[in-house]
Amino acid sequence: MKIAVSAAGPSLDDLVDPRFGRCACFLIVETDTLEFEVIENSSKNLSGGAGIEAAQRVAERGVTHVVTGNCGPNAQKVLSAASIRIASGCAGTVREAVERFRTVGTSSTEPASASRRTGESPSTPPALSRPTPGRTGGYGGRGGGRGMGRGRGMGRRCGM
DSSP states (O other): OEEEEEESSSSTTSBBOSBSTTOSEEEEEETTTOOEEEEEOTTTTOSSOHHHHHHHHHHTTTOSEEEOSBOOHHHHHHHHHTTOEEEOSOOSBHHHHHHHHHHHGGGGOBOTTSOTTTSSOTTSOOOOOOBOTTSTTOBSSSOOSSOOSSSSOOSTTTTO
């Protein structure tokens, strides 16, 4: 099985980089033989979209899983579209992470579309807040509307 590991350097003895989109390089590892190919992450210094470009480059290599410390939501979407699963929260050397992946298997990996923070799909809209009891027409938010461009709502309900 071919997996991609975000790495701080070009060898199996380098550390797993905790940042998927901004890692130094990716090691494309064949888990059966530990043969690997190094791909420099040319998108690590981009001002935006580094995770998306990195995910596209990894997906082009035909991997089935990504092993990393953390993967952002935009990169998750790209990996999900390519049917690549993510094993996040990994640390230690690349060799250790691959060995753990081999022994634990794919049961610990989450689908790329799942959000680690909420457990929901990123496309699920956030729930609306409920009206606060005792306040007519009020919602529990911070602003009172009619903001003056300062984000706190300096309108009619200020101070109530």
